[in-house]
């Protein structure tokens with residue numbers, strides 16, 4: 073399996089398991105699980121041919137551990153990053169570290185200063201535990217800026233945080249009073 077094949081399959085899996093399961097007629101339950109058999113059959117109908125072996129390799133090699141297989145190996149889900157209305161994962165509340173990081177692009181900073189961080193089309197605002205990861209997330213949209221989130225103070229004031237299985241921190245929104253630019 074070439075790296076190119078794996079990346080392409082990973083992007084397709086992210087697309088259908090997070091955003092558009094209906095594009096291949098796939099049903100996901102509220103925790104994000106869908107049948108691998110249905111995924112392969114639905115993908116094939118849309119010209120995306122892949123095997124169960126390829127799906128398993130994508131899950132095993134995902135750098136950010138984006139996906140998870142069910143214990144019986146029959147189902148797959150994206151652990152976070154959803155925008156589809158059919159999924160509403162119930163994450164446990166968890167106390168965050170004092171500081172978390174959000175990577176964004178410089179062109180969004182002014183709007184974020186005004187409005188704080190909003191989830192956009194996804195279900196949560198995504199935060200990283202370290203500034204390096206945040207920087208690479210910000211880089212996807214342009215010149216990266218790392219915002220420091222005062223997660224400890226937010227939590228003390230009653231804001232709820234969750235941590236997905238792959239370590240990504242999630243919260244509903246971050247008001248600008250809890251944000252500053254920088255890496256520490």
Ligand code: HQG
Nearest residue numbers: 136138176177180183184187188189190192194198209240
């Ligand atoms: C920005 C990746 C203007 C926000 C990563 C971001 C992550 C605002 C963009 C995961 C704003 C949304 C999610 C405001 C937020 N005004 N812009 N008020 N509030 N934004 O892709 O956090 O590789 O939906 O800064 O690792 O970039 O796909 O969210 O730039 O964990 O597995 O609006 O996706 O994971 O962009 O990334 P996104 P994100 P994967």
